[in-house]
Amino acid sequence: MRRQPAKALLIDLDGVLRRWDPAVPAAVEQKYGLSSGALMSTAFTWDLLRPAVAGELTDAEWMSLVADRLPLSAQDARAAVAEWQTHRGTVDPEVLAFVREARAAGRPVGIATNATDRLRDDLAALGLADEVDLVVSSWELRIHKPAPEYFARAAAAxxxxxxxxxxxxxxxxxxxxxxxxxxxxxxxxxxxxxxxxRGALGLP
Structure with a gap:
């Protein structure tokens, strides 16, 4: 029996709709004498990342903790993190076109992402704020993917x-x-x- 098309789309931001250029952190690491991958590996250490996306830390607090763990002077560590964070990624044009197709066909589209309190500003800067119907942010819900409650709250939204x-x-x-x-x-x-x-949403 053929499945009926889905009636709505929830899409992740980072790694799907937003792309990150690995050359950016690599250039910062080289400039400040950090080992390759040091910025990402430090920032995504679970004891720092989890509270940042669970609404327990602001993005600024998270990045401050990242700087504290870098093997640099305090001044250089803060400068390296600030320079890294000026890049906010780019939108994947093919995925954005798909999002627009879905909305044009009457399918509500939401961004469902683990994020910090910087999310709304990022969406505005990327020109995405008006490209979706809703945003389901882990920071705002105080619960992150893949917790069952996150998906329940997302479906309710x-x-x-x-x-x-x-x-x-x-x-x-x-x-x-x-x-x-x-x-x-x-x-x-x-x-x-x-x-x-497109087929799963019943788009032409």
Missing amino acids: VGLEPQWILFVDDDDRTIRGARAAKLLAYRWSGPDGLPYL
């Missing part, structure tokens, strides 16, 4: 039962959590998946 929502993310653990919460979840690995996603 959309106003549909989970099985009618197509959820797109680039993280395996998050995809497993979304499927456990009964959402139709697709593991993003690049634009090659767009034909499948």
